[in-house]
Amino acid sequence: MSAPSPIPSSGPRLLLASASPRRRELLARIGMTPDEVVAADIDETPAKAELPRDYARRMAREKALAISPGEAFVLAGDTVVAAGRRVLPKAEGEATARACLALLSGRRHRVFCAVALRHPDGTVRERLSETQLRFKRLSAEEIDAYIAGGEWHGKAGGYAIQGMAEALIPWIQGSHSGVVGLPLHETRALLKAAGFALA
Numbered sequence: 001m002s003a004p005s006p007i008p009s010s011g012p013r014l015l016l017a018s019a020s021p022r023r024r025e026l027l028a029r030i031g032m033t034p035d036e037v038v039a040a041d042i043d044e045t046p047a048k049a050e051l052p053r054d055y056a057r058r059m060a061r062e063k064a065l066a067i068s069p070g071e072a073f074v075l076a077g078d079t080v081v082a083a084g085r086r087v088l089p090k091a092e093g094e095a096t097a098r099a100c101l102a103l104l105s106g107r108r109h110r111v112f113c114a115v116a117l118r119h120p121d122g123t124v125r126e127r128l129s130e131t132q133l134r135f136k137r138l139s140a141e142e143i144d145a146y147i148a149g150g151e152w153h154g155k156a157g158g159y160a161i162q163g164m165a166e167a168l169i170p171w172i173q174g175s176h177s178g179v180v181g182l183p184l185h186e187t188r189a190l191l192k193a194a195g196f197a198l199a
Contacts, residue, residue, distance in 0.1 A: 012195055013072035017063045022162070023077060026182040031198055032191065040066040040076060052082035053112045053128060060114035061124055073194060074118040077182045081157030082110045091158035094147055100158030101146065106137035108171075109157070113178035117190040125193070127186030131174025133161075138168065 040063035063076035
């Protein structure tokens with residue numbers, strides 16, 4: 001009796017190293033649904049004198065390497081809001097969110113979003129998007145209203161561009177999806193190069 005024929009592979013498997021629903025939603029825009037979602041637990045403390053772009057790259061890479069993938073690919077991303085060389089924190093409290101908004105009011109800042117794809121052989125390939133944005137000059141009432149909405153919680157730089165903050169940002173140059181949490185152009189390029197079937 002001959003051996004049974006192998007079942008054809010349905011393509012490479014993808015693990016998303018993030019619990020962020022925003023990243024899952026963004027992946028869906030390019031026709032990708034991760035086979036599994038596993039939050040990466042790493043130390044996210046910036047190194048002394050670490051530049052924002054380097055910090056974003058390091059965080060994405062470390063998240064991708066923190067997951068045991070088996071035969072799957074691991075996709076990870078990290079978003080960093082920077083005022084000059086300063087990395088702004090994720091706002092876990094109202095005081096931090098207010099301080100970030102006051103600092104960004106009326107000025108340009110940059111958002112770096114790194115994406116890393118770990119291959120089953122252990123190699124990691126990365127891409128980085130850099131976006132410049134400018135907030136309008138925010139009044140105390142506008143900051144109060146934004147804080148009251150609660151969108152700032154857990155967000156780098158104290159704001160979420162996909163919500164009410166978008167109406168306060170008159171100028172943006174770069175990747176809107178990168179500011180949300182996953183630069184789709186860069187992510188699509190990584191996945192296609194790895195053999196994922198994307199249109």
